[in-house]
Amino acid sequence: MxxxxxxxxxxxxxxxxxxxxxxxxxxxxxxxxxxxxxxxxxxxxxxxxxxxxxxxxxxxxxxxxxxxxxxxxxxxxxxxxxxxxxxxxxxxxxxxxxxxxxxxxxxxxxxxxxxxxxxxxxxxxxxxxxxxxxxxxxxxxxxxxxxxxxxxxxxxxxxxxxxxxxxxxxxxxxxxxxxxxxxxxxxxxxxxxxxxxxxxxxAYARPSESPLSLRQFRLPAALAAGLLVAWSAQAAWSVHAMNQLTDALNAETQRLYVAVFPGAPLPANPAAALRSQAGTPSGASAPSFQQTSAALYGAIAGLDGTTLVSVRYDRAMGELRATLTYPAFGADLDLKQAVEETGLRVNLGDTRLEDGRVVGDLAIGGVS
Structure with missing residues (x-):
């Protein structure tokens, strides 16, 4: 203590x-x-x-x-x-x-x-x-x-x-x-x-005492392929890198939609459209750590006063679980909306007061 x-x-x-x-x-x-x-x-x-x-x-x-x-x-x-x-x-x-x-x-x-x-x-x-x-x-x-x-x-x-x-x-x-x-x-x-x-x-809530530094996260060498090849050499995460990663995720989602539905008009949210298709393949893979963390960090970058406290990724479930502090009650809904715009599913957990701070949990991704 x-x-x-x-x-x-x-x-x-x-x-x-x-x-x-x-x-x-x-x-x-x-x-x-x-x-x-x-x-x-x-x-x-x-x-x-x-x-x-x-x-x-x-x-x-x-x-x-x-x-x-x-x-x-x-x-x-x-x-x-x-x-x-x-x-x-x-x-x-x-x-x-x-x-x-x-x-x-x-x-x-x-x-x-x-x-x-x-x-x-x-x-x-x-x-x-x-x-x-x-x-x-x-x-x-x-x-x-x-x-x-x-x-x-x-x-x-x-x-x-x-x-x-x-x-x-x-x-x-x-x-x-x-x-x-x-x-x-x-x-x-x-x-x-x-x-x-x-x-x-x-309105007077303190910022997180121990925000999770983006530099604490390095790209796992085993997951360096795919969307994060261009960033595998970086030594640490940063807000700027997360914004770039989010853009890449959106581009890859659009590419996959075109490949699955050739000739079909490209919707504004391809990932959401893919999820809504009745014939979604049962063996579809769960979102990776790169996808879920990119979406989370991209959303945090656009919300002033929101900081990450802890994060854990369940590889079997394809689910990223995080604890964050917010500047005010209701800010968790803004974060949820920002992540969902990338096409990933978000489940909000409990939001509570801890020593005057607004603290909340969420889960991103997961096997449907």
Whole structure:
């Protein structure tokens, strides 16, 4: 497991303060310390800027779940729902409800700008109240965290004492606890969480942390014939090469159609026309790794924000199975359409949220 680093947005003019998970627990780093490249960084944001809501919603796709959660909390908001960004907890609780967090769109934009200016654009934004263990009541200095029922709540320490007392009574909290080392305490709680709720969902989703480099794929020498002869000498895949490969695949498909149906008009999509023929030979070969991967990479090249995480080819089935991250829900349908334009069959698997990223599976090809 990668070492996690934790921080909060500093006050104007102050240095960034970092903590990390270590063998003996949470370790504080020196003020202004530099992080290693590619560090898994969590930025805690104050619960006084984020409201928590508990909703009961079920949906097959995460996109539907987010839409349902947004409508479910609309009546709880004091501002138009269009001005609010919503993030959904990765897992429901045992009672079937799920925590939903809302924050101002304007504030999300400010946080994103500050992260970019500090060179921390890959960090996750986690509300501090989302890591509060059940039954805990903590004083973080500027505000307190407690639970009202089973929903976390943040109370600004500058609020009137009678208001704070009323909220504490409603939550069943005792007297205010002693202040804690804020960053270390939040980091310790986060380490105990199986999955964190990242506010960077939807339009603010992070790019893949570990996109699969095209250079990791080299052409198998045993499959160097056919469509990829012109590219067998290349040392690695690249987006440019995938575009060329897609063009070659289309040309070969047209050639095969003309050979099978001489004199017949050439349709716009020869591969689809071949599949629709009732007399398709039963012994037709399954698509190869070159064909399926060429179609996939060609489609990815035309979709900004879509990255490949893993890929596996089943030679017996003639099927390429891949896991990808998408910039938003629904982008998997655009990828499916782009691959199908090459004449290959595409089956979409589950699309889900993983640490704030939209992740989905698909399969290309396969024996009919």
């Amino acid at each position: 990668r070492t996690r680093y934790y921080t909060e947005f500093p006050q104007d003019g102050a240095d960034w303060q970092f903590a990390r998970s270590g063998p003996s627990g949470i370790e504080r780093l020196e003020s202004g310390a530099a992080l290693p490249s590619g560090a898994d960084l969590i930025i805690f944001v104050p619960g006084t800027e984020v409201s928590a809501h508990r909703v009961r919603a079920t949906a097959r796709r995460p996109a539907e779940l987010m839409r349902m959660a947004t409508f479910a909390i609309e009546d709880d908001l004091a501002v138009p729902v269009e001005s609010v960004h919503v993030a959904v907890a990765p897992e429901p609780d045992a009672d079937g409800t799920r925590l939903v967090y809302s924050v101002s769109q304007a504030l999300m934009g400010t946080w994103m700008d500050r992260m970019t200016a500090a060179g921390l654009s890959a960090a996750r934004l986690v509300p501090d109240l989302s890591v509060l263990p059940a039954g805990q009541h903590a004083d973080l200095g500027t505000h307190q965290l407690l639970a009202a029922g089973n929903t976390p709540l943040a109370i600004d320490n500058h609020w009137p004492s009678d208001v704070m007392a009323a909220l504490q009574r409603e939550a069943g909290a005792s007297a205010a606890p002693h202040p804690v080392d804020r960053l270390s305490q939040l980091a310790e709680w986060a380490e105990a969480q199986p999955r964190l709720t990242d506010l960077r969902q939807g």
